[in-house]
Amino acid sequence: MTVDLFVPCFIDQLYPRTAFNVIKLLEKAGVGVNYNPEQTCCGQPAFNSGYWKETKTLAKKFIDDFPNDRPIVSPSASCTGFIKNYYPDLFKKDDSSFSGYQRLHRNLFEMTDFLVNQLKFTDFGASFPHKVCYHDACSALREYGIRQEPRLLLSKVKGLELVEMEETETCCGFGGTFSAKFTAISTAMTEQKIENALKTGAEYIISTESSCLMNLEVYISKNNIPLKPIHIADILASGW
Amino acid sequence: MSKTKNIFISDSEKIVADLKHRNTIKFNISKYDAAVEKGVQRYSNLELARERASFIKGQAINHLYEYLIEFEKNSTRNGAQVIWCRDSNEAIESVKSILVQNQASLLVKSKSMTTEEIDFNEHVEKIGVETLETDLGEYIVQLAGEKPYHILTPAMHKSRHDIADLFHEKFNTPPGSDPQFLTAYVRKKLRQKFRTADVGVTGANFLVADVGGIGLTENEGNGLMTVSFPKVHIVIAGIEKVIPSMKDLGLLWPLLATRGTGQQISVYNSLITGPRKENEADGPEKMFILLLDNGRTNLYQSDDRYEALKCIRCGACLNVCPIYKNIGGYTYNATYSGPIGSVITPFFKGEKEYNHLSFACTVCGKCTETCPVKIPLHNQLLLNRRDAVENGGDFVWNKGMKAFSYTFSERKRLDRFNGKMKNTALSLAKNTLGKRKSLPKVAAQSFSKEWKSKQ
Ligand code: SF4
Numbered sequence: 102m103t104v105d106l107f108v109p110c111f112i113d114q115l116y117p118r119t120a121f122n123v124i125k126l127l128e129k130a131g132v133g134v135n136y137n138p139e140q141t142c143c144g145q146p147a148f149n150s151g152y153w154k155e156t157k158t159l160a161k162k163f164i165d166d167f168p169n170d171r172p173i174v175s176p177s178a179s180c181t182g183f184i185k186n187y188y189p190d191l192f193k194k195d196d197s198s199f200s201g202y203q204r205l206h207r208n209l210f211e212m213t214d215f216l217v218n219q220l221k222f223t224d225f226g227a228s229f230p231h232k233v234c235y236h237d238a239c240s241a242l243r244e245y246g247i248r249q250e251p252r253l254l255l256s257k258v259k260g261l262e263l264v265e266m267e268e269t270e271t272c273c274g275f276g277g278t279f280s281a282k283f284t285a286i287s288t289a290m291t292e293q294k295i296e297n298a299l300k301t302g303a304e305y306i307i308s309t310e311s312s313c314l315m316n317l318e319v320y321i322s323k324n325n326i327p328l329k330p331i332h333i334a335d336i337l338a339s340g341w
Numbered sequence: 342m343s344k345t346k347n348i349f350i351s352d353s354e355k356i357v358a359d360l361k362h363r364n365t366i367k368f369n370i371s372k373y374d375a376a377v378e379k380g381v382q383r384y385s386n387l388e389l390a391r392e393r394a395s396f397i398k399g400q401a402i403n404h405l406y407e408y409l410i411e412f413e414k415n416s417t418r419n420g421a422q423v424i425w426c427r428d429s430n431e432a433i434e435s436v437k438s439i440l441v442q443n444q445a446s447l448l449v450k451s452k453s454m455t456t457e458e459i460d461f462n463e464h465v466e467k468i469g470v471e472t473l474e475t476d477l478g479e480y481i482v483q484l485a486g487e488k489p490y491h492i493l494t495p496a497m498h499k500s501r502h503d504i505a506d507l508f509h510e511k512f513n514t515p516p517g518s519d520p521q522f523l524t525a526y527v528r529k530k531l532r533q534k535f536r537t538a539d540v541g542v543t544g545a546n547f548l549v550a551d552v553g554g555i556g557l558t559e560n561e562g563n564g565l566m567t568v569s570f571p572k573v574h575i576v577i578a579g580i581e582k583v584i585p586s587m588k589d590l591g592l593l594w595p596l597l598a599t600r601g602t603g604q605q606i607s608v609y610n611s612l613i614t615g616p617r618k619e620n621e622a623d624g625p626e627k628m629f630i631l632l633l634d635n636g637r638t639n640l641y642q643s644d645d646r647y648e649a650l651k652c653i654r655c656g657a658c659l660n661v662c663p664i665y666k667n668i669g670g671y672t673y674n675a676t677y678s679g680p681i682g683s684v685i686t687p688f689f690k691g692e693k694e695y696n697h698l699s700f701a702c703t704v705c706g707k708c709t710e711t712c713p714v715k716i717p718l719h720n721q722l723l724l725n726r727r728d729a730v731e732n733g734g735d736f737v738w739n740k741g742m743k744a745f746s747y748t749f750s751e752r753k754r755l756d757r758f759n760g761k762m763k764n765t766a767l768s769l770a771k772n773t774l775g776k777r778k779s780l781p782k783v784a785a786q787s788f789s790k791e792w793k794s795k796q
Contacts (some may be wrong), residue, residue: 113782114763115781141755149723150726152740152742154747158746271705276703282701284775288357288775289357289363294779316778
């Protein structure tokens with residue numbers, strides 16, 4: 102099986118290691134990975150800010166960048182969930198892009214969903230001897246609908262101890278441009294998320310979303326907090 | 342930036358730093374959360390109940406005109422007088438003339454957010470009529486000279502100590518009195534007022550079209566007393582409160598209670614059909630029902646946001662909203678706060694002045710997941726944002742988003758500069774994320790570029 106890899110702009114620009122790890126994981130699971138280096142962004146940042154025209158430009162490009170009718174795997178439930186649930190708002194049913202959207206809709210998968218529910222490949226032989234907690238990103242949990250998949254994958258990692266934190270399902274305060282427009286509210290939310298994570302005694306906070314992780318990281322680094330944000334792909338690719 | 346937005350930003354900065362506020366709200370909401378979590382267990386199929394409720398309210402909204410006319414016809418037949426009010430001015434003028442005609446000097450009120458919307462108390466007091474809130478939470482905020490903090494739990498921002506202090510200050514009750522004592526104290530005071538009041542004012546949880554009655558739900562019995570002691574009963578209700586049939590209450594009443602407080606059903610649920618009839622022993626002599634628009638038809642005419650008219654004001658979306666929990670009810674500077682408030686306030690009070698509320702949300706989706714009538718609240722906020730941009734948007738963000746879409750619409754534009762240069766550019770926009778966060782660091786090379794170099 103060959104899949105197309107969709108690397109969200111966050112990962113492309115800030116965390117390229119994570120994308121390389123996704124390739125490593127998919128290949129270990131026996132899947133060929135194709136990557137189109139022309140891809141950029143699904144348009145979600147513009148859409149969530151109300152800029153539908155700008156979103157449409159990016160969405161059209163996105164559809165063209167993924168012309169194949171085969172699985173598209175991405176280490177982000179936020180971007181995949183957005184495309185599945187909101188592209189139809191942008192294109193009328195008779196729009197030429199609509200059939201492209203339908204193709205994407207049936208092919209798009211968030212990585213943990215794809216590994217667990219499609220490939221049924223859960224044990225990578227990874228080891229990560231640390232205490233960790235898992236942040237249920239809003240988009241993963243409510244927009245896309247994954248809760249057990251990441252936990253199942255983490256349960257197979259040697260040495261890893263997962264501790265659930267209080268309010269794990271509460272937003273970390275990112276919300277895209279929200280965190281720049283309403284800095285005080287955003288920071289208060291991030292602060293409480295970090296407090297809950299610290300209470301577990303975890304060294305790492307894991308998520309399926311690089312956007313949440315970035316938001317946590319900028320707070321952590323500014324305030325010198327002994328906690329490390331890390332993408333689930335980076336954990337699963339550890340120790341082998 | 343609008344003035345209201347500036348106020349919102351500065352108020353939110355202050356309140357999020359107030360840890361006493363954070364902890365009081367956290368504590369009070371956690372009590373509700375625990376009760377609601379238990380309450381919903383009683384449903385063998387909560388999802389189905391929500392779908393049905395959404396359908397019933399949807400029917401009512403889709404045929405709003407017909408059901409309202411049916412309601413008017415039936416309640417008029419029951420002896421009530423229906424008054425249509427386009428806006429708060431018309432409502433206030435109608436109320437004033439009723440009060441004058443009936444020579445009212447004391448008016449008792451049961452809890453009603455619709456009356457808050459039209460600043461009822463302020464207007465009525467100006468013409469010399471004493472108004473008294475009789476719901477305990479409302480009584481507390483009225484005593485403190487405040488507005489309701491939450492649509493269901495008006496005094497949610499106060500701890501029991503705050504309330505004991507307030508009563509001590511106003512009535513010289515013993516310092517640190519417990520809630521039982523204070524409740525009994527208020528009860529005694531109110532009894533006297535109920536007996537002497539000339540007019541009782543209530544809202545309506547439902548306007549029941551087929552029987553021409555109002556459905557009133559409450560926990561303290563003060564609503565029933567407001568309706569039964571005074572000679573005149575005035576109802577003030579938004580037009581969206583109409584439901585087709587009495588039969589719908591069997592689903593809606595319990596669902597409203599469960600989502601709001603975790604109760605199986607509220608303690609008192611009354612269906613009031615008109616004033617006292619000749620053969621009846623008690624009840625008011627006159628009943629006036631004011632049907633208020635006040636911006637609701639703006640919602641009705643919008644694309645998709647009309648769904649917000651399904652709201653039964655259970656308050657659940659406020660309780661689960663991380664923004665509400667951090668900034669509290671007052672920061673919204675509007676009658677309706679929380680997710681539902683952010684959706685409807687721009688339609689009620691002006692798009693330009695209130696569209697910032699639609700942006701003050703991380704689109705976490707908790708509200709949508711919770712709403713008993715399945716209003717897609719967070720999606721509605723995204724539609725409000727689109728409207729805000731179409732109506733002119735914000736200068737800086739307009740430029741920023743244009744640049745964003747230009748850069749990201751071609752890979753070579755995106756990779757023209759390396760990570761170091763991008764970081765320098767970012768650092769020029771100092772403090773974009775506030776003083777307590779640093780700026781993110783762009784990698785030396787994008788994944789795309791690095792991947793290409795490895796092929
Ligand atoms: S929008 Fe839904 S959850 Fe919020 S108050 Fe209305 S009915 Fe309740």
